[in-house]
Structure formats: structure tokens, C-alpha cells
Amino acid sequence: MHELSIAMSIVEMAEEESARRNNAKIHAIHLRLGLLSGVVKEALLSSYEMACASTCLEGSQLIIEEVPVEVFCPACKTRVPVASIQWMVCPQCGTLTPDIVQGRELEVIAMEIETPGSQPPQSDPSHNNAPETNQ
Ligand SMILES: [Zn+2]
DSSP states (O other), X not given: OHHHHHHHHHHHHHHXXXXXXXXXXXXXXXEEEXXXXXXXXXXXXXXXXXXXXTSTXXXXXXXXXXXXXXXXXXTTTEEEEOSBTTBOXXXXXXXXXXXXXXXXOEEEEEEEEOOOSOOOOOOOGGGGGOOOOOO
């Protein structure tokens, strides 16, 4: 199953990130998924749950942002969204265009990682610099 191997590599990457931060808990992973990536969103979500089971990511969320398909129309000389991924034509002038500029994405864009204990505020060092000139 294609989606499961993708989910497992996402989990693996997140585990490494967590380990690098003293096993910080990861709450969520944000992913951009192009409609032409060949990955089925629902399948990826359920695969993710499977891949997370009994790892430090168990209970975390995969948040998928779907990226619409856009092509470059040579007639209009601009990027346009296609009406359907089965029908790669410019919606403005009807020109058939195979020049896909967006829609194949499959990338992790962010992770929500718990930061245990917030850093104490830094004291302002300029307060300690009062000049003493009575000598
Ligand atoms: Zn056009």
C-alpha cells in the first residue's frame, strides 16, 4: 500500500525531530498534498494512524492541506486553476496545456511540537550598566 509507506516515512521523520528535541511530544504534522500527487487523502490519514501506533507520535494529528492543480496557459501567459484533473485545459480560453505548475506536492510544511517549560525572560543587561563616576 502506497500511502502506508508514505505515512511511515512521515512518522519516521517526526520521530527523529522529536528525538533531537529531547523527545518532545509532537501534537500535529501539517502536510501539503497536491491533487496530482497520486496519494488519496483518506487513505493517507488512516495509514498515518496505523504508522503512529506504539510510537511517540501516537495520538498526534495529521493535518492535510490539499493543493489545487494549476497549469500555465501559453495563450493567456498566466497560471490558471484547472476545472478538473482529467481535463487539463485553461478555463479562460480552452487551450489544452500540459504545463503543470502546481499540484504534485507531497511535503511536510510544519510540525506542532510541545516545548516543555517556557524559557525564563532574559533580564535586560542595560540596567546593570549605570556609570559610576564619583571617584
Ligand atoms: Zn488560457
